[in-house]
Amino acid sequence: MEIITTSARKKRLAHNGFVYIKKTTSKLTIRWECSQRAAKSCKGVVVTDINMTSINSTTTMRDFSFTSKR
Numbered sequence: 916m917e918i919i920t921t922s923a924r925k926k927r928l929a930h931n932g933f934v935y936i937k938k939t940t941s942k943l944t945i946r947w948e949c950s951q952r953a954a955k956s957c958k959g960v961v962v963t964d965i966n967m968t969s970i971n972s973t974t975t976m977r978d979f980s981f982t983s984k985r
């Protein structure tokens with residue numbers, strides 16, 4: 916997991932070769948959505964803790980399964 920800061924407001928997260936864009940922040944967690952969400956209808960989401968030090972959960976990357984299985 917790697918945090919990429921491109922500007923003050925838009926943080927990005929690189930994980931397993933995919934890039935996620937910061938979406939919502941709660942008290943304890945941050946939700947990141949796949950950067951290919953719009954382009955490929957990917958529903959990949961990563962949830963990290965608020966300090967961005969560990970990943971709490973991930974969902975399957977749709978764009979990943981497309982490229983690996985079809």
Ligand SMILES: [Zn+2]
Pocket residue numbers: 933949950951952957958959976977978979
């Ligand atoms: Zn994706």
